[in-house]
Amino acid sequence: MTSQIPSTPTADQIRRAPKVLLHDHLDGGLRPGTIIELARAQGYDRLPETEPDKLGIWFREAADSGSLERYLETFAHTCAVMQTREALVRVAAECAVDLAEDGVVYAEVRYAPEQHLEAGLTLEEVVEAVNEGFREGERQARASGHRIRVGALLTAMRHAARALEIAELANAYRDSGVVGFDIAGAEAGFPPTRHLDAFEYLKRENNHFTIHAGEAFGLPSIWQALQWCGADRLGHGVRIIDDIEVAEDGSVSLGRLAAYVRDKRIPLEMCPTSNLQTGAAASYKEHPIGLLRKLHFRTTVNTDNRLMSGTSMSKEFEFLVEAFDYTLDDMQWFTVNAMKSAFIPFDERLAMINEVIKPGYAELKSEWLFQQTATTSDSSRRTG
Numbered sequence: 001m002t003s004q005i006p007s008t009p010t011a012d013q014i015r016r017a018p019k020v021l022l023h024d025h026l027d028g029g030l031r032p033g034t035i036i037e038l039a040r041a042q043g044y045d046r047l048p049e050t051e052p053d054k055l056g057i058w059f060r061e062a063a064d065s066g067s068l069e070r071y072l073e074t075f076a077h078t079c080a081v082m083q084t085r086e087a088l089v090r091v092a093a094e095c096a097v098d099l100a101e102d103g104v105v106y107a108e109v110r111y112a113p114e115q116h117l118e119a120g121l122t123l124e125e126v127v128e129a130v131n132e133g134f135r136e137g138e139r140q141a142r143a144s145g146h147r148i149r150v151g152a153l154l155t156a157m158r159h160a161a162r163a164l165e166i167a168e169l170a171n172a173y174r175d176s177g178v179v180g181f182d183i184a185g186a187e188a189g190f191p192p193t194r195h196l197d198a199f200e201y202l203k204r205e206n207n208h209f210t211i212h213a214g215e216a217f218g219l220p221s222i223w224q225a226l227q228w229c230g231a232d233r234l235g236h237g238v239r240i241i242d243d244i245e246v247a248e249d250g251s252v253s254l255g256r257l258a259a260y261v262r263d264k265r266i267p268l269e270m271c272p273t274s275n276l277q278t279g280a281a282a283s284y285k286e287h288p289i290g291l292l293r294k295l296h297f298r299t300t301v302n303t304d305n306r307l308m309s310g311t312s313m314s315k316e317f318e319f320l321v322e323a324f325d326y327t328l329d330d331m332q333w334f335t336v337n338a339m340k341s342a343f344i345p346f347d348e349r350l351a352m353i354n355e356v357i358k359p360g361y362a363e364l365k366s367e368w369l370f371q372q373t374a375t376t377s378d379s380s381r382r383t384g
């Protein structure tokens with residue numbers, strides 16, 4: 001019999017637990033201090049604050065608008081300072097280091113190369129700079145005792161018309177650090193089928209892609225992403241809840257689309273705090289991830305934009321532990337789900353699960369078991 005560890009993990013255990021992150025934007029995760037330094041060095045004078053703590057708060061509050069469109073406006077400042085090779089290398093390296101220090105062992109970090117061309121870089125130079133930064137960050141993390149592997153996802157902006165070009169770029173770099181493709185940006189009015197040529201190209205190339213869908217717009221967006229475009233995963237996908245009915249007696253019935261998503265094991269890249277900010281969910285307790293996890297959808301936990309949401313993988317798990325009483329077993333379930341859904345080869349995913357994730361959780365659980373015996377024998381000595 002496998003034991004179910006009932007304890008609520010502490011913040012320290014959550015941080016030390018191995019975590020896997022599939023949905024994190026490079027331009028949504030800069031350190032506030034880095035933005036300020038890069039802005040000074042580059043003569044960018046439009047930052048709303050020039051002191052790191054205040055700038056961090058400004059991003060969070062500005063992103064707290066309840067609207068995806070207003071949330072996205074804040075990226076003008078981060079993209080503005082990510083236009084040179086040096087800036088991109090630095091931001092990518094710091095991203096890998098910050099994730100590793102937070103206990104993330106595998107991450108797929110996305111960005112839109114087309115948003116980093118203003119100072120004259122080519123698309124290829126952008127990809128190479130970010131790759132160099134990720135490799136540098138992995139090295140720095142290893143030197144300070146953390147292990148992380150970071151793959152890049154290339155995003156095309158859904159309001160623009162460069163998706164095929166970016167898909168070709170992702171394909172060209174698939175053996176050099178880029179593990180897949182994505183589309184992002186305002187969802188309403190920009191359905192995924194606008195970029196069908198890019199998705200069809202990637203399918204012909206046997207390549208992988210995820211699509212932001214079912215975040216600000218509902219079921220039609222998810223349906224198109226899966227049934228027209230053939231997405232391997234859904235970015236957010238939170239609105240799949242609109243196709244699930246819970247009756248007063250607690251019985252649950254799934255519509256055809258929700259059943260398809262669950263039965264086909266389509267990974268949902270859920271980002272709770274981001275969803276609260278853009279109005280896709282009202283509170284952590286009411287976030288659909290609770291029900292979706294119970295119903296065995298292939299749910300994963302993600303950060304989306306650590307800067308705009310003032311979050312980290314550990315914080316997202318802390319919020320969920322608080323809202324749903326999750327245990328280390330639940331955390332491991334989400335983490336294994338995420339690793340299974342990654343875009344790297346199957347044998348490498350399996351090795352991460354068996355050699356890194358499971359042993360990491362086993363160690364944390366064994367600490368808990370020893371604490372239990374210590375507490376029990378202490379109290380039996382006292383009472384005996």
Ligand SMILES: O=c1[nH]cnc2c1ncn2[C@H]1C[C@H](O)[C@@H](CO)O1
Binds near residue numbers: 027110112155
């Ligand atoms: O949650 C999101 N939904 C849609 N688009 C997003 C989200 N977070 C970030 N983006 C956009 C803004 C970034 O500039 C772009 C590439 O990372 O992706």
Ligand SMILES: [Zn+2]
Binds near residue numbers: 023025184235
């Ligand atoms: Zn996103």
